[in-house]
Amino acid sequence: MSLDGYRIVVTGAGSGIGLRIAEVVRDAGADVLVSDVSEQALAPATAAGLAGVVADSSDEAQVAHLMKQVQEQLGGLDVLVNNAGIAGPTGPVEELDSDAWRRTFDVNIHGQFYAVKHALPLLRRSQDPSIVNLSSAAGRLGMSGRTPYSASKWAVVGFTKSLAVELGDEGIRVNAICPGAVDGPRIRGVIDAKAEMLGRPVEEITDLYLNQSSLRRFVTVDDVAALVLFVSGPGGRMISGQALAVDGNTEKLY
Ligand SMILES: NC(=O)c1ccc[n+]([C@@H]2O[C@H](COP(=O)([O-])OP(=O)(O)OC[C@H]3O[C@@H](n4cnc5c(N)ncnc54)[C@H](O)[C@@H]3O)[C@@H](O)[C@H]2O)c1
Numbered sequence: 001m002s003l004d005g006y007r008i009v010v011t012g013a014g015s016g017i018g019l020r021i022a023e024v025v026r027d028a029g030a031d032v033l034v035s036d037v038s039e040q041a042l043a044p045a046t047a048a049g050l051a052g053v054v055a056d057s058s059d060e061a062q063v064a065h066l067m068k069q070v071q072e073q074l075g076g077l078d079v080l081v082n083n084a085g086i087a088g089p090t091g092p093v094e095e096l097d098s099d100a101w102r103r104t105f106d107v108n109i110h111g112q113f114y115a116v117k118h119a120l121p122l123l124r125r126s127q128d129p130s131i132v133n134l135s136s137a138a139g140r141l142g143m144s145g146r147t148p149y150s151a152s153k154w155a156v157v158g159f160t161k162s163l164a165v166e167l168g169d170e171g172i173r174v175n176a177i178c179p180g181a182v183d184g185p186r187i188r189g190v191i192d193a194k195a196e197m198l199g200r201p202v203e204e205i206t207d208l209y210l211n212q213s214s215l216r217r218f219v220t221v222d223d224v225a226a227l228v229l230f231v232s233g234p235g236g237r238m239i240s241g242q243a244l245a246v247d248g249n250t251e252k253l254y
Contacts, residue, residue, distance in 0.1 A: 012084025180247025
């Protein structure tokens with residue numbers, strides 16, 4: 001699956017899933033630029049040989065600057081991967097801090113809107129333009145104690161499906177990817193917070209998370225990157241407006 005000649009920007013890709021997506025599409029031949037909130041956050045991507053730009057996805061001016069850099073450094077854009085996202089606060093809804101609620105939406109959905117708005121002039125000049133928005137299994141299912149995260153990821157699916165209709169006649173494909181629990185430091189933080197909220201041992205909550213999926217194992221960053229690679233390239237030519245699950249068949253979230 002070659003992405004030779006494709007120019008791709010991945011937001012929030014200093015580390016985690018975004019970094020792996022950037023590496024995999026780069027290794028498939030694409031020219032890649034990544035963004036993250038600070039030089040420090042970008043450091044693992046820089047160490048992996050990726051070019052990076054500091055841009056907070058929740059700040060429209062910084063996102064506009066990022067797209068200017070995309071034009072300057074890549075000479076155009078074929079694929080926008082809206083990966084930047086935060087877990088948001090965990091707790092019963094009436095105890096959630098309102099600023100933390102708003103921050104979750106600022107990064108997880110407003111950030112995707114800013115990126116699409118400022119990337120579209122570039123994407124319109126591409127031969128095979130597409131947008132990939134990171135949602136979550138929590139964007140298909142309800143999740144107790146994680147209402148801001150789940151609501152923001154459902155918003156990503158609504159944004160994706162609406163954009164796919166709005167941009168379809170220009171040949172721009174738009175898809176969301178919905179990973180289940182991905183192994184890594186972020187999910188361990190989420191599990192710790194859930195264990196504390198429920199007053200139960202971390203091991204018990206880890207087991208609950210593993211058993212969310214029929215395959216009874218965590219998703220890996222490679223599983224997510226492989227789907228982004230497929231849907232971004234020629235194989236994804238007729239795929240648009242979909243919320244694609246990569247979750248080992250997750251039917252209930254804890
Ligand atoms: N980890 C999971 O289990 C999981 C499951 C489903 C969906 N997702 C989604 O996948 C995406 C990546 O998740 P991850 O697990 O790699 O997260 P992570 O926290 O490990 O990494 C996210 C990266 O985004 C960056 N970031 C945070 N806020 C940002 C901002 N305002 N602007 C730019 N960059 C910012 C961070 O610095 C970090 O480098 C997110 O959208 C997340 O919601 C993750």
